[in-house]
Amino acid sequence: MSDQQLFRSAMSRLSAAVNIIATDGPAGRCGMTASSVCSVSDDPPTMLVCVNRNARSNAIFRRNGKLSVNILAKGQNDVSNRFASSKLTIDERFGPESDWFRRTTGAPLLNGALAALDCTVSHIQEVATHSVFFCGVESIVLGEPRQGLVYFDRSYRETMALAAFGGGCA
Numbered sequence: 233m234s235d236q237q238l239f240r241s242a243m244s245r246l247s248a249a250v251n252i253i254a255t256d257g258p259a260g261r262c263g264m265t266a267s268s269v270c271s272v273s274d275d276p277p278t279m280l281v282c283v284n285r286n287a288r289s290n291a292i293f294r295r296n297g298k299l300s301v302n303i304l305a306k307g308q309n310d311v312s313n314r315f316a317s318s319k320l321t322i323d324e325r326f327g328p329e330s331d332w333f334r335r336t337t338g339a340p341l342l343n344g345a346l347a348a349l350d351c352t353v354s355h356i357q358e359v360a361t362h363s364v365f366f367c368g369v370e371s372i373v374l375g376e377p378r379q380g381l382v383y384f385d386r387s388y389r390e391t392m393a394l395a396a397f398g399g400g401c402a
């Protein structure tokens with residue numbers, strides 16, 4: 233097994249939430265599926281998203297400077313597959329306009345997501361094959377407390393249910 237295959241096998245054991253990263257603006261509307269997404273800081277609320285430099289979305293996220301992170305729920309495998317398919321047009325990926333709403337930045341937010349975070353790109357770091365987008369969170373919409381969708385061992389799995397609406401704090 234090559235070093236790259238070994239690394240990929242190790243990463244297949246790293247459970248990761250599945251997200252749709254979406255944008256709209258002067259460079260146009262686009263969106264893609266991403267699991268390389270995480271929280272950086274809660275003060276100010278900051279996230280990062282790793283996007284392949286070959287992905288067409290990369291330049292559009294960069295030019296619009298705004299994007300949404302939509303955390304998928306159990307049963308949204310089809311949404312993930314649509315936004316990961318390079319065979320579909322952008323309109324086919326997004327489906328009906330009624331599936332989306334807008335808040336602060338103008339980026340599309342997904343109805344039915346576990347949580348949708350509306351962000352402004354603060355800076356971008358190039359690392360090997362990927363661009364790391366650091367994003368300031370402008371507004372947050374919490375969806376219904378359902379089970380989440382994760383990617384583990386190269387397959388979709390579902391998480392346990394959220395303990396309580398709003399994050400499960402006692």
Ligand SMILES: Cc1cc2nc3c(=O)[nH]c(=O)nc-3n(C[C@H](O)[C@H](O)[C@H](O)COP(=O)(O)OP(=O)(O)OC[C@H]3O[C@@H](n4cnc5c(N)ncnc54)[C@H](O)[C@@H]3O)c2cc1C
Nearest residue numbers: 264265266267268282283284286287288289316317318383
């Ligand atoms: C569960 C899951 C998690 C994922 N997580 C991530 C992630 O964290 N980060 C990430 O970057 N991707 C991730 N992907 C992959 C990503 O969703 C897909 O690559 C998606 O198609 C990107 O959309 P796009 O419109 O930006 O790129 P597309 O235009 O669909 O391009 C996708 C790939 O196709 C190739 N391609 C594009 N245009 C051409 C062309 N004209 N000719 C030849 N080849 C071309 C490129 O290699 C490119 O990387 C994930 C996919 C899944 C299913």
